[in-house]
């Protein structure tokens with residue numbers, strides 16, 4: 001019986017750790033928001049270098065006025081080429097759930113990308129990826145292109161409840177012994 005309790009306690013501890021490592025939400029640029037940065041192209045690369053992104057983390061692009069968030073290839077990012085842009089959001093705020101690997105964001109208006117409104121992010125994989133193909137989400141529910149809204153992801157509240165439940169079981173079994 002004691003070994004069963006040990007197993008359950010270890011499981012519960014693992015779940016607590018998993019909850020602690022739950023997805024984080026990042027405001028792109030922090031107080032700068034998403035704009036043509038006064039500091040030029042280093043502004044968003046500096047910001048990205050200060051964080052360790054994981055798959056499932058959420059980037060929030062806040063902007064006012066004529067800006068956009070477009071996903072492009074690495075080559076189009078490097079060249080600030082907007083000719084191939086198909087995956088774009090126009091209404092702030094824009095939430096984007098990261099998949100593992102590299103993701104390249106630009107603003108496709110005028111010369112905003114060339115002037116520094118560009119962000120490259122590398123996210124590490126964790127466990128199994130969440131629903132992959134439609135990472136966009138919009139808190140206001142508006143949709144300005146044909147991308148379907150992604151399914152809701154399990155909230156961290158669910159994980160906390162699960163953890164509490166397992167800890168409760170561990171206590172019950174301990175008392176039975």
Ligand SMILES: [Cu+2]
Pocket residue numbers: 035036066067068107108109112117
């Ligand atoms: Cu812009």
